[in-house]
Amino acid sequence: MSSTPVSNVAEATEAFVADHSPQRPSKLERALKSNKTASLLLLLVLLAAWEGGTRIFNVPKFLIPPFSDVVMALWRGLATGFMAKDGLWFHTAITLTEILLGFFIGSAIGLALGVAISQMERVEAVLQPYVAAFQSLPKVAVAPIIVMWLGFGISSKVAIVCMLTFFPVLVTSIAGFKAIDTDRIDLLRSLSATPWQIFRKAKFPSALPYIFAGLDMAAAFAVVGAIVGEFVGAQAGLGVLILQMDAQMDTGGSFSVFIVLSIIGIALTSLLRAVQRRVLSWMPMEAHKRAVNA
Amino acid sequence: MSHIEIRGLSKSFGAPGAGGVLALRDINCTIENGSFVSVVGPSGCGKSTLLRIVAGLLDYSQGSVTMDGQAIRGTRKDVGVVFQSAILLPWRTILENVMLPAEVLGLDMKAARERAMQLLHMVRLDGFEHKLPRQLSGGMQQRASIARALLHDPKILLMDEPFGALDAMTREQMNLELQRIWQESGKTVILITHSIPEAIFLGDVVFVMTARPGSLERVIRVDVPRPRTMEAMGTPAFTKVAHEIRDIFDHTGSFD
Numbered sequence: 001m002s003s004t005p006v007s008n009v010a011e012a013t014e015a016f017v018a019d020h021s022p023q024r025p026s027k028l029e030r031a032l033k034s035n036k037t038a039s040l041l042l043l044l045v046l047l048a049a050w051e052g053g054t055r056i057f058n059v060p061k062f063l064i065p066p067f068s069d070v071v072m073a074l075w076r077g078l079a080t081g082f083m084a085k086d087g088l089w090f091h092t093a094i095t096l097t098e099i100l101l102g103f104f105i106g107s108a109i110g111l112a113l114g115v116a117i118s119q120m121e122r123v124e125a126v127l128q129p130y131v132a133a134f135q136s137l138p139k140v141a142v143a144p145i146i147v148m149w150l151g152f153g154i155s156s157k158v159a160i161v162c163m164l165t166f167f168p169v170l171v172t173s174i175a176g177f178k179a180i181d182t183d184r185i186d187l188l189r190s191l192s193a194t195p196w197q198i199f200r201k202a203k204f205p206s207a208l209p210y211i212f213a214g215l216d217m218a219a220a221f222a223v224v225g226a227i228v229g230e231f232v233g234a235q236a237g238l239g240v241l242i243l244q245m246d247a248q249m250d251t252g253g254s255f256s257v258f259i260v261l262s263i264i265g266i267a268l269t270s271l272l273r274a275v276q277r278r279v280l281s282w283m284p285m286e287a288h289k290r291a292v293n294a
Numbered sequence: 295m296s297h298i299e300i301r302g303l304s305k306s307f308g309a310p311g312a313g314g315v316l317a318l319r320d321i322n323c324t325i326e327n328g329s330f331v332s333v334v335g336p337s338g339c340g341k342s343t344l345l346r347i348v349a350g351l352l353d354y355s356q357g358s359v360t361m362d363g364q365a366i367r368g369t370r371k372d373v374g375v376v377f378q379s380a381i382l383l384p385w386r387t388i389l390e391n392v393m394l395p396a397e398v399l400g401l402d403m404k405a406a407r408e409r410a411m412q413l414l415h416m417v418r419l420d421g422f423e424h425k426l427p428r429q430l431s432g433g434m435q436q437r438a439s440i441a442r443a444l445l446h447d448p449k450i451l452l453m454d455e456p457f458g459a460l461d462a463m464t465r466e467q468m469n470l471e472l473q474r475i476w477q478e479s480g481k482t483v484i485l486i487t488h489s490i491p492e493a494i495f496l497g498d499v500v501f502v503m504t505a506r507p508g509s510l511e512r513v514i515r516v517d518v519p520r521p522r523t524m525e526a527m528g529t530p531a532f533t534k535v536a537h538e539i540r541d542i543f544d545h546t547g548s549f550d
Contacts (some may be wrong), residue, residue, distance in 0.1 A: 015528050183381045190375040191398045191446075199395070205385050214379055282385040 061123030062249040068260070069252035075255055088241070091259055094240040095226050101194055102161020103222040107215060110166040114173030114211075119199060124174070135171065139163045140228050148234035157229035157237070164225040165218035209283065212276045219268045223261065247250025285290070297350065297482050298325040302357035305343055316507040317343045323501060323510055326549065330483045334490055340508025341486045345454050350374050350516035354437055360421065361449070371399055373405040374443030374481075376453040380435035388414070388438050395446040408443065413441035416475060431506030433464040440475065450482045457492070460492065462484070466524060469495055473521060494535050495522055502539055504546040511542050 032035060047067050047076040053059070054066040060067065077088030085088060117124045142162050150156035193201070193229050230239025245253035303321040305440055308314030318340045325331050347359060349447045350369040359366045366504050378470075384416040396406030414423055414549055417437040419430075424530045427435055436456055457465045469492055476496075478484055487493050497516050504511045517532050526532055 044546045179383075181380060183377060186351060187375070187381045188368055188379065188398065189351060190367040190373065191395050192371050197398055201394070202383065205383070265470065280385075282426055282428075 019253070023043040048286055062251050065255060066251035073250070074256035074259060077253075077260075085228040086236075086273040088257075088260070091236055091238050091241045092264075094154065094236045095155050096264060097231065098161055098226040098229070098237065099222045099268070101154075102158045102225065103165050103218060106159070106165030106222075107169045107218055109162070110214070111173050111211065112216075113166075114170050114177065115199070115204075117170075118203070119195065131170070135167055136183035140165075140225070143229055143232045147229065151172030152233050152235050157226050157234060160229040161222045161225040164221040168217035168221065169211065169214040172210045172217075173207060177203050179210065180206045209280060212272070212280065213272075214271065214273055215276075220265070223265050227261070243272025258282035297327040297329075297361065299360045300324070300348075300357070301359075302505060303305050303344075303347070303351070303354055303359060304356040305340070305347060305354045306335055312465045318354075319507040319509050321508075321510050323486065323513060325482060326498075328480055328482055329498045330485070330496055331499050331501060332485045332493035333484065333501040333503060334488065334493035335503030335508075336488065336505050336543065338508075339503040339505035341503050343508065344503075345452050345486050348450075349373055349452050351375075358417070374448035374451045376436070376439050376443045376444065376451065376456045379433075380439040380457045382435055382438060382442075384427050387424045387426060388419065388430070389519045391427065392438060392442045392445055393445055394442060398447055401446065409447075410441070410445055413444055414438070417441045417471070419474060431464075433468055436460065436468065437471065438486075440472070444475075444479060444481070448481070450484065451476075451479075453483065455486050455488065459490075464488075465492070468525070472496060477521065481530075490536055491512050491527060493523070494518075494532055494539075496529060500535065500539065502542050504542065511546065514538060 014137065051067045052063055059066075065073075080087030082089045117127060126158050139160070142163065146159050146163075147156045150159055184206065185198055188198045188202055201279040227239040227242075228239065229245065234240050238261060242254050242257050245251070245257065300321050300323050303318060304316070305318040306314045333344065335341050338446075340528055343352060347354050348361075348366060350366055350373065353367070361370075365549065375418055378426065378491070382388070383394070386394075388393075389407075391407050392410040392414060393403070395401075396403060411423065414420060417440055419434060419437055421429060422438075422481055427438070430438065440456070443453075457468050460468060467537045472485075473496060485493070485496055498516045500516060502512045502514060503509065513533055516531075518526050518529065
C-alpha cells in the first residue's frame with residue numbers, strides 16, 4: 001500500500017492553512033509596534049512638551065532652559081577639542097577615570113575580602129558588627145574628610161568611589177558564598193576535595209549571580225560617588241563643571257552635563273550586563289530576560 | 295572475600311544519652327565484593343546515615359567500619375556516591391560534569407575524557423555530552439550522575455535513594471538500567487531505598503533496617519536469577535522476600 005495518500009493529505013492541509021492564516025506581520029510592522037518604538041515615541045512627546053512648554057510659558061532660562069538650549073550647550077561642549085583644558089571632553093575623561101579606577105579597585109577589594117571572610121567562619125562572625133556599622137554610615141558624609149586627607153586631585157575621588165563600590169560587592173559576595181546548595185558541597189566532599197577546590201569549583205560559580213548583582217549596584221554608586229566627591233572638592237571633572245555652570249547660571253550647560261552623565265551610567269551598566277550575560281550564559285533566566293527585552 | 299565489614303557501629307547526634315539522638319545502634323554486617331546490597335527501611339531508620347558513614351562524609355561514635363581491611367574514617371578517593379538528586383553543576387556541560395572527579399583527584403585528563411565518553415555511552419547518554427544539565431530530564435540527569443560516580447573507577451558505588459525524585463515509570467526503567475550498568479561494571483554497590491520492590495529487584499542481598507533506634511533487623515538473600523526482569527517481580531521467590539520484609543515492618547510498627 002503506497003504512502004502517498006497520507007502525505008498528500010498532509011501537504012494539502014499545510015497549503016490550506018498557509019493560504020488562510022493571517023499574514024505574519026512584516027519586519028517594519030513589527031518594529032513599529034514594538035516596545036522600543038513606543039518608548040522612543042514617548043521620549044519625543046516629552047521633549048516636544050518640554051520645548052513647547054518652556055517657550056509658551058516664558059520660563060526663565062536659568063530655571064528651566066528649553067531643550068534646544070540644552071542641545072546647543074551639549075553641541076558646544078562636544079565641539080571643543082579633546083585636548084582643550086576645561087573642555088567637556090577633558091572633564092568627562094577625569095570623571096570617567098575616577099569612576100573606573102574606583103569601581104575596579106573597590107570591587108576587587110570587596111570581592112577579595114568576601115572570599116576571605118566566607119572561607120573563614122570565625123573571621124566573619126568577628127567582623128560582622130563592623131561591617132554592619134560601616135554599611136549604615138552614609139559614605140558620602142565621609143567625603144569631605146577624604147578630600148581633606150587626599151587633596152583636590154583625582155585620588156580623593158577614586159578613594160570615595162572605592163568606598164562606595166566596596167560594600168555592595170562585599171555584602172553580595174558573602175551572601176552568594178553562603179547561599180550555596182549544601183548538596184554541592186557534599187558532592188565535592190565525597191570526592192575528597194580540598195576546601196580550596198570546593199571554593200573554586202562550587203562556591204565561586206554559585207555566587208556569581210549574587211556578585212554581579214553587587215557589581216550592578218556598585219556601578220550606580222560609583223557614578224554618584226565621583227560626582228559627590230567632585231562637589232566637595234576637586235579641580236576638574238563633570239561635577240566641577242556642573243558647579244561652574246550653576247555659578248554662571250548656565251542651567252542649559254548643567255543639563256547638558258546631566259545628559260553626559262546619564263550616557264556614562266547607561267554605558268557602564270550595559271557593559272556590565274553584557275559581561276554578565278556572557279559569564280552567566282548557563283542560567284535559565286537568560287531566556288526569560290531575552291523575552292522581556294524583545 | 296568480604297569487601298566491607300561493619301562491626302558494632304553506633305552513631306548518635308548531639309550529646310549521647312539524654313539530649314542526643316541515637317541514629318544507629320550496633321550495626322553488624324559484611325558486604326561481599328562485587329555484590330549489590332539494597333538497604334531498605336522506613337524514614338528515620340538511619341539508612342542514609344549508614345551510607346554517609348561508609349562514604350566517609352559522617353563520623354561515627356562507636357564500632358568499626360573497614361573496607362579491604364582499612365578503617366574508613368573521613369572521605370576517600372575510591373568511593374563513588376550518587377545522591378538523591380543528580381547535583382550536576384549547572385554551569386558545566388554534561389561531559390564536564392562527569393569529568394569532575396578527575397579534576398578533583400588530579401587524574402590524567404585525556405584518559406578521563408575517554409573514560410567519561412565511554413561511561414556516557416554506557417548510561418545511554420550519547421549525544422548529550424555538550425548539553426547543559428537543564429536541557430536533560432530528571433532521569434537523564436541521574437544517569438549522568440551515575441556516570442560521574444564511576445569516572446574515577448571507585449571500588450564501591452554508594453547510592454542514596456537515587457530514584458526517589460523520579461516518576462514511577464522512569465523509576466522502573468532506571469532500575470533496569472542500573473542492573474545492566476552494575477553487571478557491566480562489576481562494582482560493589484550499596485543502594486539505599488524505601489521501595490521494597492526496588493530493593494528486592496536490584497539486590498543480591500537486602501538489609502532490612504528498622505527505626506528508633508536505627509538497627510539492622512535482618513539480612514535477606516534474594517535468590518532470583520539474573521538478569522531480572524519486571525516479570526520476575528511476580529515470581530514466588532520474589533514475593534516470598536517481599537512478604538518477609540513487610541512482616542518485619544508490620545511487627546516493628548514501621549507502617550504507622
